[in-house]
Amino acid sequence: MAEALAEVAEKTADGACCLPSVETPGLSAADSSVLAARFKALADPNRLRLLSLVAAGDSGEACVCDLTGPLDLGQPTVSHHLKILVDAGLLAREKRGVWAYYSVVPGALDDLAGALGAFGANA
């Protein structure tokens, strides 16, 4: 998945410099679907806060039990949002004992940032 997004970023960057006009699409329908799904996972304030909390943790991971307090949300709601971030390939989940631990998938956010940067390269 990370490779797919890096490829999107690359394709867009390459495409941007070679496109003679806007009549040739810069981003394919398939690539845009992959990207849109990830941005959809980020399109919620609580999910962004959860992601920042997980990323900011000293150990690089956070227990779901530590994430409910700062957001003042119930555990089912937090778990629901975390699942969306996992399904989008942004967070990894590991069950240890009774708790699930979450960490940011290495490179996932950088790949998305790269895709955005490639869009903006011509702006």
Add this chain to the structure above:
Amino acid sequence: MAEALAEVAEKTADGACCLPSVETPGLSAADSSVLAARFKALADPNRLRLLSLVAAGDSGEACVCDLTGPLDLGQPTVSHHLKILVDAGLLAREKRGVWAYYSVVPGALDDLAGALGAFGANA
């Protein structure tokens, strides 16, 4: 708006290195709302393709009349998606004669990419 997002990126980066644990939120509720609104505008494949077409244009801008063909969408649908991108502060719109011309707001995508990069800095 660009300044607000740059500030978000900066705050997150600062917060990430200083947070003793995940009990202190890395991203405020207000900042996360601003970011989420922009990601929501990007959470649609057709809007991503429109953005890439506008960004890839030789002149740095694109007429709405040039954007309907590549996506095989009607002009009302294209205009609807473009308005969402304008409202999110990602595209600028200028009316000249009968047509509206769109360009990527300078720095808008880089600011978003920076915010994502700051999230991932600890990952």
